[in-house]
Amino acid sequence: MDFSVETATPTVVDSFRNTPDARLRGVLESLTRHLHDFVREVRPSLAEWNQAVEFLTEVGQTCTDTRQEFILLSDVLGVSMLVETMNAQQTGTDSTVLGPFHMTESPRRALGDSIDLLGGPRPCVVSGRVLGTGGEPVPGAELDVWQCNEEGFYDVQQPDVQPAGNGRGLFTADDQGRYWFRSVVPSHYPIPTDGPVGRLLGATKRHPYRPAHVHFLVTAPGYEELTTHAFVAGSPYIDSDAVFAVKQSLLVDFAESDDAEAAATFGVTAPFVHAQFDIVLEERA
Template sequence: MTYFTEETSEQVVTARLDKCESERFKAVMSSAIKHLHGFVKDVQPTMDEWFAAIQFLTKTGQICDDKRQEWILASDTLGVSMLVDAINHRRPDGATENTVLGPFYVENRPHREMGDNICLDGKGAPCLVDGIVTDEQGVPLKGAVVDVWQTNDDGFYSVQQPDEQPDHNMRGVFTTAADGRYWFTTVKPLPYSIPTDGPVGKMLEMMGRHPMRPAHIHFIVSAPGYETLVTHIFVKGDPYLESDAVFGVKESLIVNFEHEGAGWKAKFPVKLKKKA
């Protein structure tokens, strides 16, 4: 029997996993214990510092509800969401790249007619977004579902202002015809701040980091037989492209928004990867 000491802590704790029936869970927990104990030994926190860490975890959970996911925000701002996404979506050359889902996606979005305006509050500069959904060889995909959402011109998602914005403002789902083309009207996105009134905002402040995200529109694109794509398009020239608070920018997703008449237009062709 080996008793718990500073030197043996990792081995003693992982030994308690000997009856774990799931080999995958055992491997995950063994690694988590190894790295957590290594972190504590490296940092050597005081009791007050460790209690502050426990309070951060507690408050992060307490602020979560069906409209706000502070844990996703924490994962995003620490770069973990992007790392997990990169590991799970290694794209071949030519397929459109993934990026983070973000904490403000909602279920039961409205299906709209092609070309509809998703801006229901009338704020912002009108913008037409269009493109073609194809496979990696450029063959148009019929029946591809294009799910989009973004903040309004005040920088808030509809779920953040349920009493101020119309239901499903700045959200819509579109289905392509045989030509694979999609198009919808929205407003040109603007940079905005992620929520800073919770523990993640305080963490960023203490790290000396800003909470800004560059202007973007969220996309989820799916089609039978193809991997689902979760991505954004970012506005070329945005001042926060190189310092996105959630590390979500990829060069291939930066799109030129062109001024046209009283509004804007942007093209975003999508290439989906076939399922293995």
């Protein structure tokens, strides 16, 4: 029987019948059904199909060692955030997207070190505790943090300006689950607009901005891994993040502090900016 609009989906689904891995078979069957439904609904012309092929090809070819345009595409379509949300822990700190800039290894640093290697003018301390859902400290939790600078650029975007590892650090919480490090207050910033995803945002009149945030990827033996951000409360674009990643529970005051004693504890001088962000991990089932 000829391939037709009606037989297309069962025919392609059937072609996957011998897939040894049942999960792969299920995913491909679901992909086929939803992809075909999409095609039947929009009825792309051959020229449009060709445009889609060229767009996806360009997305792939825009990826480099330091840029992940397919993550960016997933981000602006809300797919990353949807996947993240479905995998989120239920009782701990809310999670949010990984984003496209977790590409390089963060340098290991000691608690209290600065991740701002260029000595920005406005010192900022980020501190908090890693806790279990029962409130118990999680000593030795690993915190991978990364953020852009005060101008809104990650190190990998400015290799001529920022040393590799600027704005990044891998910290180990102390025996009471505490962590603290010095940095600068990150800026809101546009996701990269010079590639195909940027063109898509332009064609749809969507702005490319993300509100200011510090990324966290937190792991500890016996606990679920957590990918999240501390968003700078009051940052522009908190209500219209280009990648849909804001959760109200993740808004953190980056507050001016005159506390000279606290400043001395953290190795800065008052006044300084202090963000306190406790992180709750769910026990692994």
